[in-house]
Amino acid sequence: MLRPEHLMKRIKAYFSRIVLCQLLGMMLSSALVQVGCLSFGFPIFQPENVGELILSRNSQVFSDAIQVTPDLSLDMINVSGRAFYREQLKLWDSRRSVKASFNSSFVLNINPRTSPGGEGLAFILAGHTTLPDNSAGKWLGIVNQSSIGLSDVIAVEFDTRKSYPEDIDDNHVGVDVKSIYSIQQQPLGAHGVNLSGGTDITATVLFDAESGKLTVLVSTLLMLTVDLDLSKLLPEDVFVGFSASTGVYTQLNSIRSWNFSSWEVHIEEKDPNLIWLWILIPIIVLGGIAAVAAICYMKRKCRKEQGLDEDLQIELQIKSSSNAPHKFRLKELVSATENFNSSNKLGKGGFGTVYKGTLMNGKDIAVKRISKDSRHGIQDFLAEITTMGNLNHKNLVKLIGWCYEKAQLFLVYEFMPNRSLDKFIFSGNIPSSAQDLPLSWERRHSIICGVARALDYLHNGCDKRVLHRDIKPSNVLLDSEFNSRLGDFGLARTIQISDKTHHSTKGIAGTPGYMAPESFHTQRATVETDVYAFGVLMLEVVCGRKPGHQNGPNNNDNSIVEWVWELYSRESVTEAVDTRLKGDFDMDEAKCLLGLGLACCHPNPYERPSMRSVLQVLTGEAAPPFVPYEKPHFVWPVTQPALEQDLNYQTSISQCTTITELATGR
Numbered sequence: 001m002l003r004p005e006h007l008m009k010r011i012k013a014y015f016s017r018i019v020l021c022q023l024l025g026m027m028l029s030s031a032l033v034q035v036g037c038l039s040f041g042f043p044i045f046q047p048e049n050v051g052e053l054i055l056s057r058n059s060q061v062f063s064d065a066i067q068v069t070p071d072l073s074l075d076m077i078n079v080s081g082r083a084f085y086r087e088q089l090k091l092w093d094s095r096r097s098v099k100a101s102f103n104s105s106f107v108l109n110i111n112p113r114t115s116p117g118g119e120g121l122a123f124i125l126a127g128h129t130t131l132p133d134n135s136a137g138k139w140l141g142i143v144n145q146s147s148i149g150l151s152d153v154i155a156v157e158f159d160t161r162k163s164y165p166e167d168i169d170d171n172h173v174g175v176d177v178k179s180i181y182s183i184q185q186q187p188l189g190a191h192g193v194n195l196s197g198g199t200d201i202t203a204t205v206l207f208d209a210e211s212g213k214l215t216v217l218v219s220t221l222l223m224l225t226v227d228l229d230l231s232k233l234l235p236e237d238v239f240v241g242f243s244a245s246t247g248v249y250t251q252l253n254s255i256r257s258w259n260f261s262s263w264e265v266h267i268e269e270k271d272p273n274l275i276w277l278w279i280l281i282p283i284i285v286l287g288g289i290a291a292v293a294a295i296c297y298m299k300r301k302c303r304k305e306q307g308l309d310e311d312l313q314i315e316l317q318i319k320s321s322s323n324a325p326h327k328f329r330l331k332e333l334v335s336a337t338e339n340f341n342s343s344n345k346l347g348k349g350g351f352g353t354v355y356k357g358t359l360m361n362g363k364d365i366a367v368k369r370i371s372k373d374s375r376h377g378i379q380d381f382l383a384e385i386t387t388m389g390n391l392n393h394k395n396l397v398k399l400i401g402w403c404y405e406k407a408q409l410f411l412v413y414e415f416m417p418n419r420s421l422d423k424f425i426f427s428g429n430i431p432s433s434a435q436d437l438p439l440s441w442e443r444r445h446s447i448i449c450g451v452a453r454a455l456d457y458l459h460n461g462c463d464k465r466v467l468h469r470d471i472k473p474s475n476v477l478l479d480s481e482f483n484s485r486l487g488d489f490g491l492a493r494t495i496q497i498s499d500k501t502h503h504s505t506k507g508i509a510g511t512p513g514y515m516a517p518e519s520f521h522t523q524r525a526t527v528e529t530d531v532y533a534f535g536v537l538m539l540e541v542v543c544g545r546k547p548g549h550q551n552g553p554n555n556n557d558n559s560i561v562e563w564v565w566e567l568y569s570r571e572s573v574t575e576a577v578d579t580r581l582k583g584d585f586d587m588d589e590a591k592c593l594l595g596l597g598l599a600c601c602h603p604n605p606y607e608r609p610s611m612r613s614v615l616q617v618l619t620g621e622a623a624p625p626f627v628p629y630e631k632p633h634f635v636w637p638v639t640q641p642a643l644e645q646d647l648n649y650q651t652s653i654s655q656c657t658t659i660t661e662l663a664t665g666r
């Protein structure tokens with residue numbers, strides 16, 4: 001891969017080389033052009049001038065003139081000839097954007113040998129010097145039948161014979177392009193000029209490259225002006241000269257003198273600025289590159305500031321995992337929640353506010369807007385989304401998507417129509433409608449089983465052990481059939497609780513009332529602290545009470561554990577069951593649930609059953625664990641139970657978990 005700075009260096013080197021070459025080239029070529037601009041003069045033609053000319057087989061220098069067709073006795077019928085100046089004219093130069101203007105002034109003499117004479121003489125510009133075969137007669141040595149329209153030749157003809165219908169007469173001048181059929185012609189008789197008079201006639205062919213006009217003067221009279229872009233019709237380098245022919249009728253076609261001069265014309269005024277152009281182009285290009293680079297840098301910086309860079313990385317990470325949650329655009333969520341309208345607010349949790357939303361496809365969602373002050377460790381947090389997205393259990397709220405824009409994180413969950421468990425279980429909530437009536441015993445039992453299944457899945461069932469860290473009724477959501485779904489799992493791992501009501505536990509994940517006694521010492525979440533919180537939740541659901549004192553101002557203690565344990569020690573634990581059930585519950589199940597709840601809330605984390613054991617008890621596969629009638633005191637540091645103490649448990653030793661410092665993902 002070419003790094004940007006290397007690329008820049010290369011570009012710089014390249015352009016500086018181009019500029020140098022261009023400057024050198026211009027200096028050299030302009031020097032050459034001054035010399036090379038074609039100009040010459042022949043006041044008369046002498047045999048020694050032959051070396052300066054290119055003569056075709058029938059042409060010769062004779063009698064102080066070029067005899068374009070031979071001046072020989074009988075072999076004059078049906079001949080053509082050509083005579084060129086040896087050096088080529090640079091008619092145009094695309095590289096330097098120049099074209100040549102010229103003035104070709106000559107004296108011609110046509111002397112008929114038959115009556116009338118024939119055929120004619122022409123001044124020509126040609127890409128090559130070769131005399132075309134069969135170019136005698138009407139062809140004037142310009143082209144033949146087969147090269148018509150194909151040959152690189154432009155001619156100014158001085159025609160002495162009307163040899164085909166389009167020919168105006170037998171004494172005219174015309175301009176021919178790759179042909180003998182003139183694009184424009186002018187009879188000369190009206191101007192007092194007779195080509196066939198055997199007299200010297202001065203003709204001038206002027207080409208002005210700037211205007212693209214070719215002008216023909218005969219005897220200083222302007223005869224023709226035609227528009228011609230010679231650079232489109234002829235090659236860059238052309239030969240200049242004459243051609244002539246005879247037919248059945250013959251004549252002497254001679255050029256007695258010739259002055260030719262040419263000069264360069266800069267086209268479209270490009271050339272004077274060319275040097276500046278070649279200096280400016282690299283500057284502009286380099287400037288552009290620098291500007292683009294600067295913009296890219298700024299954008300990158302900006303993005304980095306907004307955390308979008310991390311976002312990209314994480315997005316890639318998330319996308320690479322299977323079953324990945326969908327990435328939403330912020331505008332989708334804004335429109336789904338009606339711009340996070342307070343009427344759509346479902347609740348406020350530890351990590352942010354939850355809004356109800358409806359997607360374009362009509363699907364209901366719950367959007368959790370993570371509090372801004374939770375932003376710390378966003379990288380870890382987003383990484384957690386991958387884990388959460390891959391968790392799939394019928395008792396877990398499914399994370400369906402996420403969004404991270406404008407430094408704000410949003411998590412998108414499936415919408416739970418019956419909202420959270422805390423709305424139903426607490427006796428403080430006075431039922432006002434049928435839906436608010438206390439949950440039946442069966443429902444409570446099934447809710448507890450569902451949460452236990454979800455927690456067992458997180459602890460033991462998925463690829464990576466996941467701690468919930470914040471089990472409480474408000475995190476247990478109820479679907480339309482009142483099946484419990486555990487939500488907010490995995491969140492507490494990297495996000496500190498920011499909710500003001502949780503100030504007393506700053507730095508510790510979890511909610512007071514659900515926190516195991518050892519967590520205040522260890523400041524850590526473990527499998528055992530999750531089990532403890534689950535135990536409190538069980539007691540709440542059965543008793544319909546908040547974990548703290550119902551009458552006191554402080555609801556944040558775990559007094560529900562003390563209260564149930566006291567009833568348990570008096571062997572009247574079923575008195576703890578929610579009175580709103582009006583006795584409509586299974587006595588044995590109630591005893592089992594309350595005992596299991598107390599076992600989970602054992603002050604010694606080593607004595608708490610694992611979620612696997614809890615589930616086995618709930619499903620009847622195992623007997624409830626032994627719970628001492630006297631609530632044991634919490635001792636720090638925690639002592640690991642001796643083997644003989646273990647024998648007191650009715651659950652098997654293997655089902656007891658040890659305090660595990662969990663690596664959930666890394």
Ligand SMILES: *[C@@H]1O[C@H](CO)[C@@H](O)[C@H](O)[C@H]1NC(C)=O
Binds near residue numbers: 077078137247248
């Ligand atoms: C000259 O050319 C003409 C036309 O091509 C032809 O008719 C005639 O016979 C030719 N004459 C000689 C002597 O070649």
Ligand SMILES: *[C@@H]1O[C@H](CO)[C@@H](O)[C@H](O)[C@H]1NC(C)=O
Binds near residue numbers: 206259
């Ligand atoms: C063309 O050249 C002839 C001969 O050198 C000269 O007399 C005449 O003035 C020139 N014409 C122009 C327009 O330069």
